[in-house]
Amino acid sequence: MAGRNLVIAVDGPAASGKGTLARRLAAHYGLPYLDTGLLYRMVARAMLDAGQKLEDAQAAEATAAGFDETGFDEAGLRGREIGEAASVVAAIPGVRRALIDRQRHFAAAPGGAVLDGRDIGTVICPQATVKLFVTATPEVRAARRHKELAGRGDTASFEGILADIRRRDARDSGRGDAPLKAAEDAILLDTSALGVDEAFAAALSIVEKRRAA
Numbered sequence: 001m002a003g004r005n006l007v008i009a010v011d012g013p014a015a016s017g018k019g020t021l022a023r024r025l026a027a028h029y030g031l032p033y034l035d036t037g038l039l040y041r042m043v044a045r046a047m048l049d050a051g052q053k054l055e056d057a058q059a060a061e062a063t064a065a066g067f068d069e070t071g072f073d074e075a076g077l078r079g080r081e082i083g084e085a086a087s088v089v090a091a092i093p094g095v096r097r098a099l100i101d102r103q104r105h106f107a108a109a110p111g112g113a114v115l116d117g118r119d120i121g122t123v124i125c126p127q128a129t130v131k132l133f134v135t136a137t138p139e140v141r142a143a144r145r146h147k148e149l150a151g152r153g154d155t156a157s158f159e160g161i162l163a164d165i166r167r168r169d170a171r172d173s174g175r176g177d178a179p180l181k182a183a184e185d186a187i188l189l190d191t192s193a194l195g196v197d198e199a200f201a202a203a204l205s206i207v208e209k210r211r212a213a
């Protein structure tokens with residue numbers, strides 16, 4: 001594997017720690033990083049701003065095919081209700097189809113790239129050098145999201161966030177098109193009992209083993 005493009009696919013459920021891990025892996029290897037969840041969040045944001053219904057598949061598909069990624073401010077994308085709205089539009093097959101090229105184009109950067117999401121290892125980059133599937137228990141993920149949102153002034157309760165996470169897990173895993181699931185050749189990394197540095201060390205060792213293979 002050494003000398004070839006290094007494409008790292010990082011998938012997993014909401015607040016599993018995949019974004020932090022993917023960002024750190026990208027910095028470590030000097031690779032570009034794409035948070036693909038942001039694309040679904042942008043589609044949802046653009047639809048809500050235009051007064052469209054999230055379930056309107058035709059409008060959602062047209063939005064996904066035509067939006068400009070530079071037109072959003074990140075604070076307006078990271079909120080709790082946009083995560084929920086993103087998971088509604090992400091279940092529409094035409095939306096997923098419309099976003100494939102942007103993601104594959106990014107993954108084809110010279111040298112490689114790191115992408116995180118739900119279907120990177122299964123659909124977007126089935127040939128990735130290494131695939132990580134990052135998990136943690138719903139309670140641990142809710143506690144992490146609670147802390148993250150509190151840091152941004154959101155007063156949502158732990159119980160409310162846990163209910164959000166369970167609902168989103170069910171929707172993301174249950175949809176017919178590109179459901180959240182580990183690729184057959186993905187390596188599972190359960191971060192429930194790991195701090196950020198420990199999780200990064202574990203991920204790095206998985207990637208290095210794969211590169212040396």
Ligand code: CDP
Pocket residue numbers: 013014015016019036037038040041083086087088090091116117118119120168172
């Ligand atoms: O950070 P968090 O995991 O809460 O959310 P995210 O990664 O920004 O994703 C928001 C929603 O977009 C998810 O619940 C998925 O429904 C959807 N998504 C997807 O379907 N496929 C991806 N590659 C990334 C996100």
